[in-house]
Amino acid sequence: MIEFQQVSKRYDSDHTALRHVSFGLGRGELAFLTGHSGAGKSTLLKLILLMERPSAGKVVVGGQLLNTMPRRQIPYVRRHIGAVFQNHQLLFDRTVFDNVAMPLEVMGVSHQDIGRRVRAALDKVGLLSKEKMNPVQLSGGEQQRVGIARAVVNKPPVLLADEPTGNLDPELSADIMHLFEQFSQVGVTVLIATHDIALIESMGRRRLTLAHGELLTTPPAGRVVA
Numbered sequence: 001m002i003e004f005q006q007v008s009k010r011y012d013s014d015h016t017a018l019r020h021v022s023f024g025l026g027r028g029e030l031a032f033l034t035g036h037s038g039a040g041k042s043t044l045l046k047l048i049l050l051m052e053r054p055s056a057g058k059v060v061v062g063g064q065l066l067n068t069m070p071r072r073q074i075p076y077v078r079r080h081i082g083a084v085f086q087n088h089q090l091l092f093d094r095t096v097f098d099n100v101a102m103p104l105e106v107m108g109v110s111h112q113d114i115g116r117r118v119r120a121a122l123d124k125v126g127l128l129s130k131e132k133m134n135p136v137q138l139s140g141g142e143q144q145r146v147g148i149a150r151a152v153v154n155k156p157p158v159l160l161a162d163e164p165t166g167n168l169d170p171e172l173s174a175d176i177m178h179l180f181e182q183f184s185q186v187g188v189t190v191l192i193a194t195h196d197i198a199l200i201e202s203m204g205r206r207r208l209t210l211a212h213g214e215l216l217t218t219p220p221a222g223r224v225v226a
């Protein structure tokens with residue numbers, strides 16, 4: 001579902017953020033992306049989201065080569081990728097329902113379908129009873145779950161998360177991870193960038209580790225070999 005072939009990314013400043021990175025993630029696979037600050041984790045996610053383009057190598061998502069994707073196609077590619085960020089980027093002047101509905105509104109989904117799909121997504125993250133509230137009235141963990149509901153409301157086959165548990169205590173972090181596991185069980189490919197080593201170890205999933213832009217060897221079982 002996600003494939004990197006010898007991908008390098010050099011920013012204009014002549015700084016190489018990724019060097020010859022190759023890996024593949026299959027349908028329904030859940031993996032973690034780790035590495036020191038500045039190792040290139042966000043850059044790798046940005047290449048999948050077409051927020052950046054590779055300087056060399058190939059990025060293939062859902063069978064589509066992203067390198068040469070014309071700009072006007074970018075919104076269509078992004079519809080197939082859900083993204084969750086640490087600061088969850090919710091709009092505080094709209095209700096929980098409206099926040100989750102946003103991607104569907106952009107896609108021109110009918111009013112009736114929006115209601116059905118938003119409620120299904122909120123139900124999945126356990127927030128159906130809070131649809132009329134403003135995100136400001138919710139706890140940090142609940143806000144993060146609203147962000148996850150918004151990311152999955154159009155059922156994307158790929159879900160990316162950048163430090164999704166950064167502000168949360170261990171118990172809430174485990175809840176969020178459990179949600180990600182549930183999505184992977186129904187076939188969603190999930191890639192989670194995090195510094196939370198304890199959490200990663202507790203999950204026993206595959207780990208992709210970047211160091212200074214290079215991917216360390218990762219056998220499929222998940223153990224990292226430097």
Ligand SMILES: Nc1ncnc2c1ncn2[C@@H]1O[C@H](COP(=O)(O)OP(=O)(O)OP(=O)(O)O)[C@@H](O)[C@H]1O
Binds near residue numbers: 015016036041042043
């Ligand atoms: N737009 C940009 N222009 C120039 N350099 C950049 C840009 N974005 C990132 N970099 C550099 O590329 C390197 C990798 O950054 P990146 O944000 O991908 O790392 P990261 O692993 O996500 O770090 P962190 O864990 O701190 O978020 C860093 O040295 C960073 O300064």
